[in-house]
Amino acid sequence: xxxxxxxxxxxxxxxxxxxxxxxxxxxxxxxxxxxxxxxxxxxxxxxxxxxxxxxxxxxxxxxxxxxxxxxxxxxxxxxxxxxxxxxxxxxxxxxxxxxxxxxxxxxxxxxxxxxxxxxxxxxxx
Amino acid sequence: xxxxxxxxxxxxxxxxxxxxxxxxxxxxxxxxxxxxxxxxxxxxxxxxxxxxxxxxxxxxxxxxxxxxxxxxxxxxxxxxxxxxxxxxxxxxxxxxxxxxxxxxxxxxxxxxxxxxxxxxxxxxxxxxxxxxxxxxxxxxxxxxxxxxxxxxxxxxxxxxxxxxxxxxxxxxxxxxxxxxxxxxxxxxxxxxxxxxxxxxxxxxxxxxxxxxxxxxxxxxxxxxxxxxxxxxxxxxxxxxxxxxxxxxxxxxxxxxxxxxxxxxxxxxxxxxxxxxxxxxxxxxxxxxxxxxxxxxxxxxxxxxxxxxxxxxxxxxxxxxxxxxxxxxxxxxxxxxxxxxxxxxxxxxxxxxxxxxxxxxxxxxxxxxxxxxxxxxxxxxxxxxxxxxxxxxxxxxxxxxxxxxxxxxxxxxxxxxxxxxxxxxxxxxxxxxxxxxxxxxxxxxxxxxxxxxxxxxxxxxxxxxxxxxxxxxxxxxxxxxxxxxxxxxxxxxxxxxxxxxxxxxxxxxxxxxxxxxxxxxxxxxxxxxxxxxxxxxxxxxxxxxxxxxxxxxxxxxxxxxxxxxxxxxxxxxxxxxxxxxxxxxxxxxxxxxxxxxxxxxxxxxxxxxxxxxxxxxxxxxxxxxxxxxxxxxxxxxxxxxxxxxxxxxxxxxxxxxxxxxxxxxxxxxxxxxxxxxxxxxxxxxxxxxxxxxxxxxxxxxxxxxxxxxxxxxxxxxxxxxxxxxxxxxxxxxxxxxxxxxxxxxxxxxxxxxxxxxxxxxxxxxxxxxxxxxxxxxxxxxxxxxxxxxxxxxxxxxxxxxxxxxxxxxxxxxxxxxxxxxxxxxxxxxxxxxxxxxxxxxxxxxxxxxxxxxx
Numbered sequence: 009x010x011x012x013x014x015x016x017x018x019x020x021x022x023x024x025x026x027x028x029x030x031x032x033x034x035x036x037x038x039x040x041x042x043x044x045x046x047x048x049x050x051x052x053x054x055x056x057x058x059x060x061x062x063x064x065x066x067x068x069x070x071x072x073x074x075x076x077x078x079x080x081x082x083x084x085x086x087x088x089x090x091x092x093x094x095x096x097x098x099x100x101x102x103x104x105x106x107x108x109x110x111x112x113x114x115x116x117x118x119x120x121x122x123x124x125x126x127x128x129x130x131x132x133x
Numbered sequence: 134x135x136x137x138x139x140x141x142x143x144x145x146x147x148x149x150x151x152x153x154x155x156x157x158x159x160x161x162x163x164x165x166x167x168x169x170x171x172x173x174x175x176x177x178x179x180x181x182x183x184x185x186x187x188x189x190x191x192x193x194x195x196x197x198x199x200x201x202x203x204x205x206x207x208x209x210x211x212x213x214x215x216x217x218x219x220x221x222x223x224x225x226x227x228x229x230x231x232x233x234x235x236x237x238x239x240x241x242x243x244x245x246x247x248x249x250x251x252x253x254x255x256x257x258x259x260x261x262x263x264x265x266x267x268x269x270x271x272x273x274x275x276x277x278x279x280x281x282x283x284x285x286x287x288x289x290x291x292x293x294x295x296x297x298x299x300x301x302x303x304x305x306x307x308x309x310x311x312x313x314x315x316x317x318x319x320x321x322x323x324x325x326x327x328x329x330x331x332x333x334x335x336x337x338x339x340x341x342x343x344x345x346x347x348x349x350x351x352x353x354x355x356x357x358x359x360x361x362x363x364x365x366x367x368x369x370x371x372x373x374x375x376x377x378x379x380x381x382x383x384x385x386x387x388x389x390x391x392x393x394x395x396x397x398x399x400x401x402x403x404x405x406x407x408x409x410x411x412x413x414x415x416x417x418x419x420x421x422x423x424x425x426x427x428x429x430x431x432x433x434x435x436x437x438x439x440x441x442x443x444x445x446x447x448x449x450x451x452x453x454x455x456x457x458x459x460x461x462x463x464x465x466x467x468x469x470x471x472x473x474x475x476x477x478x479x480x481x482x483x484x485x486x487x488x489x490x491x492x493x494x495x496x497x498x499x500x501x502x503x504x505x506x507x508x509x510x511x512x513x514x515x516x517x518x519x520x521x522x523x524x525x526x527x528x529x530x531x532x533x534x535x536x537x538x539x540x541x542x543x544x545x546x547x548x549x550x551x552x553x554x555x556x557x558x559x560x561x562x563x564x565x566x567x568x569x570x571x572x573x574x575x576x577x578x579x580x581x582x583x584x585x586x587x588x589x590x591x592x593x594x595x596x597x598x599x600x601x602x603x604x605x606x607x608x609x610x611x612x613x614x615x616x617x618x619x620x621x622x623x624x625x626x627x628x629x630x631x632x633x634x635x636x637x638x639x640x641x642x643x644x645x646x647x648x649x650x651x652x653x654x655x656x657x658x659x660x661x662x663x664x665x666x667x668x669x670x671x672x673x674x675x676x677x678x679x680x681x682x683x684x685x686x687x688x689x690x691x692x693x694x695x696x697x698x699x700x701x702x703x704x705x706x707x708x709x710x711x712x713x714x715x716x717x718x719x720x721x722x723x724x725x726x727x728x729x730x731x732x733x734x735x736x737x738x739x740x741x742x743x744x745x746x747x748x749x750x751x752x753x754x755x756x757x758x759x760x761x762x763x764x765x766x767x768x769x770x771x772x773x774x775x776x777x778x779x780x781x782x783x784x785x786x787x788x789x790x791x792x793x794x795x796x797x798x799x800x801x802x803x804x805x806x807x808x809x810x811x812x813x814x815x816x817x818x819x820x821x822x823x824x825x826x827x828x829x830x831x832x833x834x835x836x837x838x839x840x841x842x843x844x845x846x847x848x849x850x851x852x853x854x855x856x857x858x859x860x861x862x863x864x865x866x867x868x869x870x871x872x873x874x875x876x877x878x879x880x881x882x883x884x885x886x887x888x889x890x891x892x893x894x895x896x897x898x899x900x901x902x903x904x905x906x907x908x909x910x911x912x913x914x915x916x917x918x919x920x921x922x923x924x925x926x927x928x929x930x931x932x933x934x935x936x937x938x939x940x941x942x943x944x945x946x947x948x949x950x951x952x953x954x955x956x957x958x959x960x961x962x963x964x965x966x967x968x969x970x971x972x973x974x975x976x977x978x979x980x981x982x983x984x985x986x
Contacts, residue, residue: 033944054658075958
């Protein structure tokens with residue numbers, strides 16, 4: 009119910025959601041990559057102690073190497089933050105807002121993301 | 134009599150003449166001792182700059198400016214009661230009126246410290262003037278040399294001593310062709326002996342600096358091809374555009390002569406052990422002073438005198454000056470040179486050990502006492518890593534080891550090194566600032582907890598810096614001795630080492646990361662440090678396929694996708710080629726795959742073929758074809774067994790004594806897929822010629838007439854280490870059992886990402902201990918280690934074959950979960966008939982071609 013309400017509310021705020029893949033496509037505690045328009049979005053599906061896994065959408069492009077590899081990094085938690093480690097040069101980025109822990113001038117773009125039933129939707133626009 | 138603090142009108146005037154390194158040090162020591170409460174201090178410097186580091190003067194041409202060479206912040210001299218007069222030479226001293234006379238007027242003094250230093254000696258040579266009579270002493274001199282060099286191509290330094298070689302380095306860094314002309318028959322005649330001089334000459338000549346010994350310049354005339362010609366005896370000559378004289382120093386004692394202070398027999402202001410001159414109110418320190426007739430041309434004795442005078446002037450106990458150790462450690466033109474104590478073996482009964490390596494022009498001489506118990510002196514050329522230990526032996530009279538030559542022989546296993554714990558508390562760590570080991574210990578006890586703090590607090594290693602390494606080792610040793618816990622936690626989730634986690638996994642039969650985390654860790658997710666470590670431990674223990682769903686999120690990307698990620702996000706693929714043996718059909722199959730997927734191919738150092746440029750979604754197809762052609766995964770992506778390199782051995786080679794290829798195949802087949810703390814490389818050579826380079830591998834096997842010699846814990850790479858002989862003449866079965874034991878013992882006890890070489894060096898008891906465990910079974914572990922290895926061997930399966938059978942696992946090998954296309958941002962260009970990743974500047978050319986496709 010509440011999810012439906014949230015959905016309605018978001019619609020009124022002109023948040024456009026685009027279905028990108030199925031929940032089945034996600035890998036728990038790891039990442040996959042979806043093509044949203046011409047943007048590569050890395051989707052991370054992280055188990056939570058409370059039950060429902062959390063979902064995050066960040067830019068797949070690694071700003072340090074310029075390669076599209078973030079979705080293939082290792083997820084972890086550091087000092088309370090959920091982070092993704094770039095598989096090439098090992099910088100850590102906060103999944104919440106994309107900030108790089110080692111170099112605050114680096115940032116991954118992030119997008120709203122949700123599960124609508126079994127469908128993964130990314131907020132665009 | 135003054136009792137405590139002098140009242141203000143009783144403040145005396147102290148004048149320091151000279152603001153070089155020693156004069157400056159004296160001022161620093163005075164301030165530290167509270168002199169500003171007793172004296173108003175005037176410091177006169179002839180030069181325009183405040184005291185700078187003359188020891189590192191040649192760095193002025195290497196990009197350092199005057200300010201960065203300065204000995205202190207300008208603020209030091211801006212304190213009340215302290216006045217620095219720069220560019221104001223003292224012209225005369227009137228001892229009767231107790232005044233110094235300068236161009237800016239007269240200044241009365243109560244106490245006077247002369248720290249006027251020295252000046253370069255220029256022998257009287259006919260025709261020496263202007264650019265043929267340059268000197269190398271001050272920053273102004275350097276500016277003059279720089280200006281002269283701008284119109285020059287070749288420069289000569291007269292004098293092959295310490296300063297002359299420094300000057301040659303300066304000329305070289307100015308881009309000149311540099312030559313050194315020395316009167317004596319060898320370089321650095323004071324510090325080095327003949328062999329040492331020869332080694333230094335060879336090294337310096339190899340750097341492109343001309344060295345001309347036993348040459349006395351008789352006159353300088355106009356040159357034919359260069360500006361000047363230096364004429365030597367016997368019609369020999371050398372032409373050059375500029376000449377720098379660095380043929381020794383002379384004490385700057387002109388003021389003392391003028392005011393009729395007593396001088397040393399060979400010049401210099403005569404001082405006693407309290408640095409007092411013949412006038413009780415005048416002191417002299419540094420290179421202008423002569424104690425017992427000798428002038429000390431190094432900074433450390435000068436500092437010693439400065440400390441002495443500062444303490445006396447502040448009514449504190451002062452350590453008298455009874456001469457100084459002239460031991461010195463330098464890098465001249467990038468060449469290590471060290472000289473300790475009686476370098477020439479001049480003392481009665483002195484005996485020498487010498488090590489000469491003509492191939493690399495290295496030389497070491499150890500001079501010991503007649504009874505062979507103490508170090509008297511040493512000469513080092515080419516490698517100063519021996520210096521600290523030898524100096525400690527010499528200075529502290531430490532008893533020599535049974536075989537003194539081991540102190541200068543090339544470093545090898547078992548050579549006694551003098552650890553920080555062997556030094557007495559009185560041992561000098563930093564001779565520039567006279568910091569003893571005891572002082573370092575008190576600083577630690579006083580709360581200094583890092584190396585920077587120790588340096589700031591004691592000033593150790595802030596002079597010439599030569600003692601930095603020794604200071605660090607003393608500091609670390611003392612910290613450990615004080616039981617300061619060095620945090621060995623793996624990461625914020627596990628307060629344990631890899632070894633401890635390994636023990637948990639085995640003892641408690643832990644098979645998943647979640648189980649390990651909930652029992653021994655914090656949080657619920659882990660991080661990119663602990664996840665791969667635990668993943669590796671679980672694989673080492675239980676050898677479950679790494680693509681098991683519970684293990685997937687633990688692996689680093691290379692293990693997850695079973696390929697090696699390259700800089701542009703594509704992967705390289707390495708099929709296993711056991712022992713480097715491959716059939717023509719195998720080669721054709723690999724070639725066909727590479728051609729089909731347009732992969733860049735390169736032969737690896739481990740006798741395999743690396744295929745580069747595969748995208749994620751191509752990996753399963755590529756592997757399906759490779760597996761169909763009979764290949765298995767090569768584990769090039771894992772911390773695991775990589776390759777077993779071999780030579781052809783007795784099968785083909787006329788020298789081979791065993792079938793090295795067959796043994797390599799046996800070994801590779803047994804250990805393939807073995808996960809370990811770091812990668813493992815093996816090699817098998819068929820005879821002692823060692824074509825497979827087994828002695829640079831973690832496990833090296835070399836054939837003998839009677840079987841196999843087993844070498845362990847070698848390494849190539851960044852820090853090469855020669856493998857060590859563990860056992861000789863083994864039969865096939867014993868060889869394998871020993872390798873089982875070594876590897877499993879390593880997997881059990883090594884730290885994360887620790888290669889066997891570093892692990893071996895960390896084993897207390899060294900190679901003998903390892904032999905005892907592996908051969909003598911001293912821990913009673915042998916059977917268990919073998920059993921454990923057998924479990925891992927029995928559970929082996931090709932990870933790629935396993936993954937290809939599971940649609941669920943293949944799901945991950947998609948570049949995009951919602952699109953079949955490849956990554957549009959990956960671009961290649963062709964070079965030498967193969968593709969390679971496009972470089973940034975090539976990218977804007979490519980899109981046109983892509984669209985046309």
